[in-house]
Amino acid sequence: xxxxxxxxxxxxxxxxxxxxxxxxxxxxxxxxxxxxxxxxxxxxxxxxxxxxxxxxxxxxxxxxxxxxxxxxxxxxxxxxxxxxxxxxxxxxxxxxxxxxxxxxxxxxxxxxxxxxxxxxxxxxxxxxxxxxxxxxxxxxxxxxxxxxxxxxxxxxxxxxxxxxxxxxxxxxxxxxxxxxxxxxxxxxxxxxxxxxxxxxxxxxxxxxxxxxxxxxxxxxxxxxxxxxxxxxxxxxxxxxxxxxxxxxxxxxxxxxxxxxxxxxxxxxxxxxxxxxxxxxxxxxxxxxxxxxxxxxxxxxxxxxxxxxxxxxxxxxxxxxxxxxxxxxxxxxxxxxxxxxxxxxxxxxxxxxxxxxxxxxxxxxxxxxxxxxxxxxxxxxxxxxxxxxxxxxxxxxxxxxxxxxxxxxxxxxxxxxxxxxxxxxxxxxxx
Ligand code: SF4
Numbered sequence: 001x002x003x004x005x006x007x008x009x010x011x012x013x014x015x016x017x018x019x020x021x022x023x024x025x026x027x028x029x030x031x032x033x034x035x036x037x038x039x040x041x042x043x044x045x046x047x048x049x050x051x052x053x054x055x056x057x058x059x060x061x062x063x064x065x066x067x068x069x070x071x072x073x074x075x076x077x078x079x080x081x082x083x084x085x086x087x088x089x090x091x092x093x094x095x096x097x098x099x100x101x102x103x104x105x106x107x108x109x110x111x112x113x114x115x116x117x118x119x120x121x122x123x124x125x126x127x128x129x130x131x132x133x134x135x136x137x138x139x140x141x142x143x144x145x146x147x148x149x150x151x152x153x154x155x156x157x158x159x160x161x162x163x164x165x166x167x168x169x170x171x172x173x174x175x176x177x178x179x180x181x182x183x184x185x186x187x188x189x190x191x192x193x194x195x196x197x198x199x200x201x202x203x204x205x206x207x208x209x210x211x212x213x214x215x216x217x218x219x220x221x222x223x224x225x226x227x228x229x230x231x232x233x234x235x236x237x238x239x240x241x242x243x244x245x246x247x248x249x250x251x252x253x254x255x256x257x258x259x260x261x262x263x264x265x266x267x268x269x270x271x272x273x274x275x276x277x278x279x280x281x282x283x284x285x286x287x288x289x290x291x292x293x294x295x296x297x298x299x300x301x302x303x304x305x306x307x308x309x310x311x312x313x314x315x316x317x318x319x320x321x322x323x324x325x326x327x328x329x330x331x332x333x334x335x336x337x338x339x340x341x342x343x344x345x346x347x348x349x350x351x352x353x354x355x356x357x358x359x360x361x362x363x364x365x366x367x368x369x370x371x372x373x374x375x376x377x378x379x380x381x382x383x384x385x386x387x388x389x390x391x392x393x394x395x396x397x398x399x400x401x402x403x404x405x406x407x408x409x410x411x412x413x414x415x416x417x418x419x420x421x422x423x424x425x426x427x428x429x430x
Pocket of ligand 1: 032034053058116117
């Protein structure tokens with residue numbers, strides 16, 4: 001595969017946009033979008049994910065999600081055999097049969113996602129057409145949607161983005177004169193979502209919906225009076241779909257750490273005219289708790305140099321959190337895709353000495369990590385062991401996606417996730 005790196009500035013006139021970004025195009029080392037099913041199937045309790053893929057896809061899902069012995073699983077793979085790939089059978093007919101059998105056996109399924117994979121895309125199996133045809137047969141009992149989880153040119157968090165974007169057209173339309181409402185966008189663990197809902201209620205913001213909803217059939221309504229907050233930085237396609245339905249994004253830091261969470265809540269408070277004093281009163285206890293919890297990891301982390309290899313798309317807001325709240329020194333912040341406007345406030349807070357890179361060329365990036373010798377490198381599973389064997393401490397990026405890390409009450413745990421590998425290294429060195 002050919003490799004290329006270019007150093008570019010950005011087009012918009014803000015200071016952030018002028019910041020040079022190293023663009024990388026080369027060999028990539030990331031999981032594919034099917035990985036998102038692992039957390040999405042837990043979140044949407046009446047949904048089922050049917051991957052149309054190969055044995056490799058089935059194997060990835062099984063090993064990433066673990067084998068569920070006692071529960072009826074809410075994901076499966078319709079395995080395409082060689083004769084499917086060779087075009088010797090009609091895949092659409094086969095799919096109809098598989099879906100028919102599944103829905104007959106599982107009346108609890110209310111939303112079925114047909115999830116595309118590399119093999120289904122290579123043979124150009126039209127899952128949008130399949131979803132439409134099957135939807136006509138099974139509605140209203142089951143809503144059938146489709147999205148792509150393929151690993152071609154994507155990274156693993158884009159699976160969630162594609163899934164949520166597929167849900168947006170299904171959201172009921174709010175009338176243009178409906179009162180202003182708030183939408184939290186991005187899959188959060190229920191416990192974290194509940195904390196945010198409690199805080200919004202205390203602030204006096206009552207009309208709050210979540211995408212995804214815990215029951216995929218209970219989608220919140222959307223319209224020109226919807227203001228939305230992104231909980232995750234990897235939801236570009238979903239954001240675009242929401243805006244085509246009239247919703248407006250509230251610009252804020254992402255809710256990581258005391259300051260990120262404050263900024264995120266403040267953006268909503270401002271949009272809903274919450275009194276400043278009331279806002280401060282409501283958030284003060286949580287903010288103080290977060291600061292106290294973060295301070296426990298500070299002695300371990302302050303002054304330490306950290307590099308991020310592009311993986312989860314959480315890299316930019318996490319680097320900001322570590323730099324501003326723990327005094328870490330980001331050396332390189334690599335991200336698979338950089339959404340400049342969603343991350344503008346984040347980029348402004350990352351020290352100018354940090355190298356920002358977008359895209360992946362794994363060999364070049366590893367060479368830079370070896371030359372930079374950061375105290376900690378956040379990277380994919382496959383890169384961690386080789387780096388550890390070279391004496392570099394690492395943190396698995398995917399762990400940050402699977403752990404509850406948003407909000408005031410998780411800020412201490414988030415800091416601890418970075419402190420732990422350094423503490424382990426210190427213990428081993430003694
Ligand atoms: S979708 Fe593609 S990258 Fe993902 S497991 Fe299947 S074949 Fe592999």
